[in-house]
Amino acid sequence: MATKAKEAPPLPQDPLAHTESTAALLRELVAHLRQNRTQLREEWARRITRAQLLTAMTEEEIFAEATSVYDNYVEALETGTFEALQAYARNLSERIIPRGVETHEVVGIVLLLRDVLARSLFGKYHEDFDKLNRILDAYEPAANRVANTVAVGFVQERERIIRQQQEAIRELSTPVLQVRERLLILPIIGVIDPQRARQLTEQLLRAIRTNRAKVVVIDITGVAAMDSNVANHLVQTVEASRLLGATVIVTGLSPEIAQTLVTIGVDLSEMATVGDLQGGIEEAERLLGYKVLPLEDLAPKP
Amino acid sequence: MEVPILKQGHYLIASIQSALTDADLSQLREALIERVGRFRARGVIVDVTALDVMDSFAVRTLRDIAHMARLRGADTVIVGIQPEVAFAMVQLGLTLKGVATALDLEEGLAFLNQQGEGRLEDRRPPGGRIDRG
Numbered sequence: 001m002a003t004k005a006k007e008a009p010p011l012p013q014d015p016l017a018h019t020e021s022t023a024a025l026l027r028e029l030v031a032h033l034r035q036n037r038t039q040l041r042e043e044w045a046r047r048i049t050r051a052q053l054l055t056a057m058t059e060e061e062i063f064a065e066a067t068s069v070y071d072n073y074v075e076a077l078e079t080g081t082f083e084a085l086q087a088y089a090r091n092l093s094e095r096i097i098p099r100g101v102e103t104h105e106v107v108g109i110v111l112l113l114r115d116v117l118a119r120s121l122f123g124k125y126h127e128d129f130d131k132l133n134r135i136l137d138a139y140e141p142a143a144n145r146v147a148n149t150v151a152v153g154f155v156q157e158r159e160r161i162i163r164q165q166q167e168a169i170r171e172l173s174t175p176v177l178q179v180r181e182r183l184l185i186l187p188i189i190g191v192i193d194p195q196r197a198r199q200l201t202e203q204l205l206r207a208i209r210t211n212r213a214k215v216v217v218i219d220i221t222g223v224a225a226m227d228s229n230v231a232n233h234l235v236q237t238v239e240a241s242r243l244l245g246a247t248v249i250v251t252g253l254s255p256e257i258a259q260t261l262v263t264i265g266v267d268l269s270e271m272a273t274v275g276d277l278q279g280g281i282e283e284a285e286r287l288l289g290y291k292v293l294p295l296e297d298l299a300p301k302p
Numbered sequence: 303m304e305v306p307i308l309k310q311g312h313y314l315i316a317s318i319q320s321a322l323t324d325a326d327l328s329q330l331r332e333a334l335i336e337r338v339g340r341f342r343a344r345g346v347i348v349d350v351t352a353l354d355v356m357d358s359f360a361v362r363t364l365r366d367i368a369h370m371a372r373l374r375g376a377d378t379v380i381v382g383i384q385p386e387v388a389f390a391m392v393q394l395g396l397t398l399k400g401v402a403t404a405l406d407l408e409e410g411l412a413f414l415n416q417q418g419e420g421r422l423e424d425r426r427p428p429g430g431r432i433d434r435g
Contacts, residue, residue, distance in 0.1 A: 205385030212405060236392040243388040243397070245381070245404035245413075 025138040029121070030078040036120060041070045044109075044116045053108045056099045065092065066109075069150075073113060077142050082149050089153030097158055106154045110147040117143070174200045176207035182214040183284050184246075185277070189222030197233035201240060208246045215287050216241055217280040221252030231266040238271050247287060248272065251280035305330045307337060313345040313414055314338065314376070315407070319352050327363040334367055338374045345414035346371045349407055351382030361396040368401040377417050379403065381410035 033040065045066045048054055054062050068088065076085040093106070121139065125132035174196070177185050186204055208216065218237070220226075226234075238248040249272045253261075261268060274280040285292060303326055308315045314337055316330060334346060348364060350356070368378035379402040383391075391397065404410040 201389060202385065205388055209385055209405065212409075214409075239392040239397045240385075240388040243380075243383045243391060243403050244385065245409055 021134070022138045025135055026077060026080075026142065029135060029139055030074055032121070032124060033074045033077070033117065037070065037074075040116055040120055041066055044070065044113050047112050047116060048109050051108065051112065053105045053112075054096075054101060056101055057096070068092075069109075069113070073146055076146050076149075077139075080142070082145065085146065085149055086153055089150045090157055093154045093157035097154075097161060103151070103155060103158070107147070107151045110150045114143045114147060170196065170199060174203050176204055178207075178211050178213070179281065180285070180288070180290065182212060182288060183217070183281070184208065184211060184213045184215075185217045185219060185281070187219045187222065187277075190224075192223060192226075192230045192233065194229065194233070197230065197237070201233070201237045204237060205240055205244060208241060208244050213246050215284040216246050216248045217277065217284050218248060218250050219252045219277045219280065220250065220257070221254070221277065223254075223257070226257045226260060228264050228266055231261055231264075231268070235266075235268065235271065247284075249274055249280045249283055251275065251277050305333075307333055309337075309341050309343070312343055312418070313347060313411070314341065314343045315347045315349065317349040317352075321353065321355065322360070324359050327360055331363055331367050331370070335370045335374060338371050338376045343376045344418060346376050346378040347407065347410045347414070348378065348380050349382045349410075350380060350387075351384070351406070354384060354387060356383075356387050356391055356396070358394070358396055361391065361398060365398055365401055377402065377414060379410040379413050382406050 041063075045059075045063045048062055048066065049059060057065070069092070072085045072088045076082055096106075118136070118139070121132065121135055125135060174186070174188070177187075179185050184204075184207055186200070188200065192200070204216065204218075207213065218234070220234075223230075234250065238250070241248045251274045253273060272283075274283050282292075303320055303322065305316050305318050305322070305326065307330075308317070314334060316334060318330075322330070334348075337343065338346060346367065348367065350364075353360070364380055368380070371378045380398065381404045383403060402413060404413050
């Protein structure tokens with residue numbers, strides 16, 4: 001139904017005369033909806049509560065939102081332009097998504113409004129069946145488009161939020177940390193997919209340049225599994241770092257990963273590996289010419 | 303466009319200023335190898351900071367320069383490869399194997415100095431410096 005409405009806008013293909021009468025009918029319809037605003041809006045809010053939709057919101061909130069949705073709805077019917085409604089739907093979604101409102105609830109309330117309005121039309125025109133038919137002809141496509149707009153707006157907003165969160169997780173998931181002058185560590189936790197591997201490499205290369213790093217320790221203790229793709233990404237990261245003049249030490253290869261890599265025959269001969277992060281940092285310090293000693297070793301011998 | 307080659311102590315520094323054609327690259331290679339002998343250079347630095355693209359010919363030329371200079375007694379270090387360029391290079395499999403690389407000119411000089419230290423101790427006979435003076 002919704003798709004059909006999208007394909008066929010409310011304007012019929014027929015000559016002007018018909019268009020005019022549709023417009024006239026819509027005007028009449030809008031006038032009717034304006035007149036019965038209070039009553040229809042209350043009826044709608046009641047139906048929403050009864051259908052147990054929007055349970056995350058209080059009754060007052062539902063009524064307040066119902067009022068603005070109703071007004072926007074009528075306006076969209078009247079003007080035939082959906083921009084205002086679209087903006088309102090987006091704004092509404094932004095407010096209700098964090099409160100856990102689901103897609104079926106939003107679609108549900110819009111369909112309920114459609115139902116409430118259609119019933120009131122039946123009530124008004126039940127004596128003149130022909131007129132009712134024409135009114136519905138004018139109303140249905142517009143109403144479908146309205147429902148479509150609101151639902152799509154909601155879903156789009158949700159997708160935008162999901163994308164944003166994914167981005168945030170990605171940003172957080174690859175911290176490049178400087179532990180000593182010219183020494184960076186990059187702990188990798190979780191699954192490495194091609195996209196993340198790429199982002200990780202880019203971030204590391206940028207960090208090498210900004211921090212003027214000579215040695216980088218990549219710790220993969222937190223990586224559960226590795227296939228040849230991921231291993232090749234790792235080799236590429238090591239190679240690219242070397243092109244910027246930094247040596248890479250990889251630490252924390254689990255027994256499973258070590259076995260997999262040898263079994264599938266990934267060539268890691270170019271890669272320096274050390275058992276654990278501690279060993280990796282010690283090796284890196286050695287490369288950089290640091291020597292860490294306990295304080296008592298520095299005290300002058302008696 | 304010809305790449306200027308500067309002499310700095312025992313080192314030659316070639317600083318690439320703009321994108322080069324294949325002919326320019328070959329010319330740079332010849333000039334560098336010739337000058338390694340003429341100036342008795344011990345190190346060559348090729349600065350590619352200004353390059354935002356590096357194709358396979360450029361990479362091969364850089365590698366050739368390093369190997370040829372080695373045969374004539376100089377170590378080569380490529381400096382200033384941009385992060386984006388490095389990433390693109392490894393994806394294309396152009397990894398400059400066996401060629402020293404460094405972050406920038408300063409690092410490159412530090413690298414060559416470090417290489418040089420070992421060599422001076424190894425090769426110069428004791429008192430070599432006095433003979434010269």
